[in-house]
Amino acid sequence: MIVCVCNNISDREIRQAVDLGLSSMEELKRDLGVATCCGKCENCACEVLEAHLGNTQETVLKRPVLTN
Numbered sequence: 001m002i003v004c005v006c007n008n009i010s011d012r013e014i015r016q017a018v019d020l021g022l023s024s025m026e027e028l029k030r031d032l033g034v035a036t037c038c039g040k041c042e043n044c045a046c047e048v049l050e051a052h053l054g055n056t057q058e059t060v061l062k063r064p065v066l067t068n
């Protein structure tokens, strides 16, 4: 699904950016240009960002801790 029509950025691209380390709207704006034109996508982009950050953190927490 296209989230930012002005910059042709999809929800998948936002999730990929989060996987690569982006963690804030400021970083999405700076690196992908999301919400830097008309701004109508900002709420949706923020929801995708926060949902995937939540999923990513849950995944990290579910990883087993390796000990020697």
Ligand code: FES
Pocket (backbone or CB within 6 Å): 003, 004, 005, 006, 007, 034, 035, 036, 037, 038, 039, 040, 041, 042
């Ligand atoms: S739709 Fe994202 S800036 Fe316009």
